[in-house]
Amino acid sequence: MKPPVLHLKEPSALCLNRPPQFDSRHIQAFTNDVGRGRREVLEAKFRLLGKRLKPRTSMVAFSEMLPVLRAGPGRQAELQRLNAWMRGWCREEGFGFFRNWEPRNHLLQDTPKKTNNRTPLVITYSPQLKPVQHIINKLQPILEQDTKLQKALGDRPIVSYRQPPNLKMILTNNHRTYHTNTNPGTFPCNKPRCQLCPHIHSADTIIGPNQVSYKIKNTYSCASRNIIYAIMCRKCPSAMYIGQTSQTLRQRINAQKTDIRQDHKEKTVSCHFNQKGHSLNDLTTCILLQRPFTSALERESSELSFMLKFDTLREGINTHSNYLTHYQDSFPSYHL
Numbered sequence: 001m002k003p004p005v006l007h008l009k010e011p012s013a014l015c016l017n018r019p020p021q022f023d024s025r026h027i028q029a030f031t032n033d034v035g036r037g038r039r040e041v042l043e044a045k046f047r048l049l050g051k052r053l054k055p056r057t058s059m060v061a062f063s064e065m066l067p068v069l070r071a072g073p074g075r076q077a078e079l080q081r082l083n084a085w086m087r088g089w090c091r092e093e094g095f096g097f098f099r100n101w102e103p104r105n106h107l108l109q110d111t112p113k114k115t116n117n118r119t120p121l122v123i124t125y126s127p128q129l130k131p132v133q134h135i136i137n138k139l140q141p142i143l144e145q146d147t148k149l150q151k152a153l154g155d156r157p158i159v160s161y162r163q164p165p166n167l168k169m170i171l172t173n174n175h176r177t178y179h180t181n182t183n184p185g186t187f188p189c190n191k192p193r194c195q196l197c198p199h200i201h202s203a204d205t206i207i208g209p210n211q212v213s214y215k216i217k218n219t220y221s222c223a224s225r226n227i228i229y230a231i232m233c234r235k236c237p238s239a240m241y242i243g244q245t246s247q248t249l250r251q252r253i254n255a256q257k258t259d260i261r262q263d264h265k266e267k268t269v270s271c272h273f274n275q276k277g278h279s280l281n282d283l284t285t286c287i288l289l290q291r292p293f294t295s296a297l298e299r300e301s302s303e304l305s306f307m308l309k310f311d312t313l314r315e316g317i318n319t320h321s322n323y324l325t326h327y328q329d330s331f332p333s334y335h336l
């Protein structure tokens, strides 16, 4: 309950002539009526108020004078002196005292966390479990008699209750329902002018150069964007290139087909399909993953995890990035 507050402009008058109407057990008194020569008067008034309040209630708390806006240095100093006096006086009289001028750096000081070696015991709440605390308190001393057990178990466990399922939790479920895709894989869009459709590899399981297989979980087409994709060669089962793009698969592969046509020697995909006995018709592609990636870095890290999974840095067409194999061991449990 918030304590009743008496605005104490005239402390003695209030107390002498108009006693508070409420059953006051906790009074917070304050004033901003302080000026030159008023300190002694106010002190006297507070003393009188304290004397009158004491027989009536045992719980009185005085609040420190609040800083007065636009008060000159003289008046501020006077306030500080009155506060210092009040602090001492409250201590002497056994009154509570609220500090309002606590220095900022004092308030901002870090209080070190208390550490203990109590293990939390988390149990789902049930009224029948109420005696648990009692049982722990009763039996812990027995466990503590054994020095080995005492060392291993620490102090008595902190019992904390987990909320049991209520009607709402039983009736509703905020987990997204998992739809099993009946037709996963990448499929031709069949648009009349699409240049990519003939290159689409529509299997639902992709097998990499080192026979590692990956099951595609969703359905994609030439127009899916924000993806990790694979380029494979109809002639070489061990050739695989993993790439990423924010564009559609069609835009990305068309750009790579242009590179191949122009025989870019610095591009590994272009080099592969310009080898002897190869042509653009040998290129097949599919999407491995589509996610709401928000940055190139996110896509690249997902791309890297596929490169490591299929080992395309050593075996496949991603050899231009083979310096990344140094990091291979850093990603032993990359989840795809």
Ligand SMILES: [Zn+2]
Pocket: 188, 189, 190, 191, 194, 195, 196, 197, 222, 250
């Ligand atoms: Zn298409």
Ligand SMILES: [Zn+2]
Pocket: 233, 234, 235, 236, 239, 272, 278, 282
């Ligand atoms: Zn090939």
